[in-house]
Amino acid sequence: xxxxxxxxxxxxxxxxxxxxxxxxxxxxxxxxxxxxxxxxxxxxxxxxxxxxxxxxxxxxxxxxxxxxxxxxxxxxxxxxxxxxxxxxxxxxxxxxxxxxxxxxx
Amino acid sequence: xxxxxxxxxxxxxxxxxxxxxxxxxxxxxxxxxxxxxxxxxxxxxxxxxxxxxxxxxxxxxxxxxxxxxxxxxxxxxxxxxxxxxxxxxxxxxxxxxxxxxxxxxxxxxxxxxxxxxxxxxxxxxxxxxxxxxxxxxxxxxxxxxxxxxxxxxxxxxxxxxxxxxxxxxxxxxxxxxxxxxxxxxxxxxxxxxxxxxxxxxxxxxxxxxxxxxxxxxxxxxxxxxxxxxxxxxxxxxxxxxxxxxxxxxxxxxxxxxxxxxxxxxxxxxxxxxxxxxxxxxxxxxxxxxxxxxxxxxxxxxxxxxxxxxxxxxxxxxxxxxxxxxxxxxxxxxxxxxxxxxxxxxxxxxxxxxxxxxxxxxxxxxxxxxxxxxxxxxxxxxxxxxxxxxxxxxxxxxxxxxxxxxxxxxxxxxxxxxxxxxxxxxxxxxxxxxxxxxxxxxxxxxxxxxxxxxxxxxxxxxxxxxx
Numbered sequence: 068x069x070x071x072x073x074x075x076x077x078x079x080x081x082x083x084x085x086x087x088x089x090x091x092x093x094x095x096x097x098x099x100x101x102x103x104x105x106x107x108x109x110x111x112x113x114x115x116x117x118x119x120x121x122x123x124x125x126x127x128x129x130x131x132x133x134x135x136x137x138x139x140x141x142x143x144x145x146x147x148x149x150x151x152x153x154x155x156x157x158x159x160x161x162x163x164x165x166x167x168x169x170x171x172x
Numbered sequence: 173x174x175x176x177x178x179x180x181x182x183x184x185x186x187x188x189x190x191x192x193x194x195x196x197x198x199x200x201x202x203x204x205x206x207x208x209x210x211x212x213x214x215x216x217x218x219x220x221x222x223x224x225x226x227x228x229x230x231x232x233x234x235x236x237x238x239x240x241x242x243x244x245x246x247x248x249x250x251x252x253x254x255x256x257x258x259x260x261x262x263x264x265x266x267x268x269x270x271x272x273x274x275x276x277x278x279x280x281x282x283x284x285x286x287x288x289x290x291x292x293x294x295x296x297x298x299x300x301x302x303x304x305x306x307x308x309x310x311x312x313x314x315x316x317x318x319x320x321x322x323x324x325x326x327x328x329x330x331x332x333x334x335x336x337x338x339x340x341x342x343x344x345x346x347x348x349x350x351x352x353x354x355x356x357x358x359x360x361x362x363x364x365x366x367x368x369x370x371x372x373x374x375x376x377x378x379x380x381x382x383x384x385x386x387x388x389x390x391x392x393x394x395x396x397x398x399x400x401x402x403x404x405x406x407x408x409x410x411x412x413x414x415x416x417x418x419x420x421x422x423x424x425x426x427x428x429x430x431x432x433x434x435x436x437x438x439x440x441x442x443x444x445x446x447x448x449x450x451x452x453x454x455x456x457x458x459x460x461x462x463x464x465x466x467x468x469x470x471x472x473x474x475x476x477x478x479x480x481x482x483x484x485x486x487x488x489x490x491x492x493x494x495x496x497x498x499x500x501x502x503x504x505x506x507x508x509x510x511x512x513x514x515x516x517x518x519x520x521x522x523x524x525x526x527x528x529x530x531x532x533x534x535x536x537x538x539x540x541x542x543x544x545x546x547x548x549x550x551x552x553x554x555x556x557x558x559x560x561x562x563x564x565x566x567x568x569x570x571x572x573x574x575x576x577x578x579x580x581x582x583x584x585x586x587x588x589x590x591x592x593x594x595x596x597x598x599x600x601x602x603x604x605x606x607x608x609x610x611x612x613x614x615x616x617x618x619x620x621x622x623x624x625x626x627x628x629x630x631x632x633x634x635x636x637x638x
Contacts, residue, residue: 077374078342084377084411086348086359086369097362124304131308135315135390138362167297168304 088140100141103133107149114156120168123160126153311391318388319363325404325523326366326383328531330358336541341379342372363389375416375552382407386527397527404523405488406537408544412515417494418556419564420467422460424450425489430459438511439495443567453477455484463567464560471550479543486540488520492551495568510575517551519544 107129114123130149137146255261330345334356337344346369347357359367364385371378384405387393421443425433430447434440444461448468454477462468471492472480480487496518497511521540524533556564598618605611 077340078372079374080342080372082374082377083343083372086346086371086378086380088348127304127308128311131311131315132390132392135311135363136387138365139360168300170300 097136097138100133100136100138103129103136104145104149107133107153111149111152111156114153114160118160118163119171120157120160121170123153123156124168126156129153314391314394315389318390318394321388322364322366322385324531325385325529325534326358326360329383329406329523329534329537330368332534332538333541336538337370340373340545341370344368344370346371358383363387375413376548377411377413379411380409382409385523401526403526404529406521406523406540408519408521408541410517410544410548412494412517412551414515416552417492417515418467418554419494419561419568420462420464420554420556421493421495422462422464422468422471423489423491423493424458424460424468424472425491426487427457427459429489430461433489433491434461436499437491438497438500439493439513440491441500442571443493443495451477454480457484458487464556464564466560467554467556470554471547473550475546476543476550479539483521483540486522486524486537488522489518490547491516491518492547495571509579510572517544517547519547 107126110122110129111126113119114126126149130146130153133149134146334344343355345355345357347354347359348369359369361367361382364387366383366385368381368383369378370381373379384407386397386402386404421439423430423433423437423440423444434444440461443463446461448460448462448465450458450460451469451472454472458480460468460472494515495513496516497513519540521537523529524536602611602614602618605614
């Protein structure tokens with residue numbers, strides 16, 4: 068056992084380990100980004116298929132929220148595609164009939 | 173564009189006395205065309221004499237098909253086409269006649285039918301869209317504000333603790349991606365999570381500090397936090413070297429969190445099923461889960477007790493374990509393979525200020541980091557007594573056995589299934605056989621095989637008996 072010289076310098080430059088980023092979620096695993104991405108996709112599909120404007124707007128919000136909660140390790144392509152899809156949903160639903168939006172209730 | 177050709181075939185029905193106009197128009201036209209014929213040969217020699225008026229009433233489509241001579245047709249453009257104004261430009265154009273004809277035309281009286289409200293396309297009716305855009309703008313502004321606030325908080329924490337960490341670690345802040353090890357990098361995992369890796373110290377492989385700040389950049393969680401206040405957290409995870417910690421598992425945690433921890437963490441769930449009595453000098457908000465009480469009393473010495481009293485609401489939990497394998501994965505019913513364990517010390521501290529904190533509050537957290545290093549030195553020196561050691565080893569062995577039993581059961585089930593499938597396949601092949609004698613032969617063969625399988629076992633038994 069090395070002599071306990073706690074008073075002297077505890078640093079050991081020789082015993083250095085590189086930081087290996089934990090692959091699976093690790094300590095803080097936050098699913099909101101994935102959920103919001105999924106909701107965004109569903110809402111924009113509804114917005115496009117059923118021509119519901121409020122769905123398209125909800126898709127834009129979901130894309131924004133998933134962007135805010137995104138981890139830096141996530142790839143930006145996924146983020147960009149959900150943004151594009153939701154914005155196109157809004158655009159198409161207004162192009163199709165330019166009436167102002169009617170809320171579902 | 174208004175066409176000077178007086179009786180435009182499209183709105184012929186509006187005026188009742190059409191033909192009156194044509195008579196005088198026709199004579200002039202006739203005169204004109206006659207004139208143009210003399211003056212300049214008309215482009216199409218095969219129509220020397222063109223009678224304009226009668227054809228004017230025929231169906232417009234038909235008119236287009238015929239190669240009608242439109243010399244007389246003059247279009248008066250808007251003012252920017254000045255060159256149309258001077259007369260010499262056009263052959264056979266007579267100014268007085270065209271203005272006279274235009275004057276006579278009565279403006280058609282247009283009735284504006286009342287359009288229902290929802291079809292009117294003015295901007296006021298789009299108030300919902302305005303609302304949506306305003307919501308997006310507010311979200312974006314809050315995103316920028318929250319992002320910068322988190323950034324200042326994390327750099328403030330780093331600056332406060334940098335000197336202390338440099339005293340204890342050879343390298344502070346490696347991001348793990350670049351080739352050679354550099355220091356001073358606070359890795360940004362997401363807008364609210366920053367990690368810092370320090371390494372190069374006696375008795376520990378490294379220390380991972382995770383700044384789990386509140387999601388200030390996300391408006392939704394900011395609103396949610398108004399109902400359920402939460403606070404930023406600093407999670408410090410020290411990876412110990414195997415020789416440096418004896419075999420014990422303990423967790424000192426705040427009452428609110430201890431239940432969740434015991435359910436989630438595999439090692440706590442297995443090694444410390446019941447809560448232990450705590451030293452009465454420790455505030456009641458804390459509870460202890462410990463496998464070997466001798467070890468936990470050694471760790472929680474006077475210095476730790478004073479820290480517990482002083483930072484009662486800052487310390488969330490202290491988890492020291494040599495069998496740490498992370499939280500339990502929900503979907504696996506009974507993991508057959510023994511999860512690989514690491515020896516760790518984990519501390520979770522709350523940043524003071526319950527969410528409304530400022531860089532100044534980070535200064536108050538420095539003593540907590542000193543406590544971490546104190547506990548590290550303490551754990552290094554702990555050596556269990558013999559009976560505690562045997563108790564701990566027994567626990568670990570029982571765990572290993574339970575895992576191997578579980579995997580053995582699973583392996584035998586799998587083998588059973590394979591045998592079952594093979595037998596079923598054989599039976600199907602027999603049933604599928606169409607001519608009876610080959611089917612009988614197959615049956616005999618399987619029967620013989622089964623008997624042979626049973627037969628030898630008995631014989632072998634006899635030999636052993638002798």
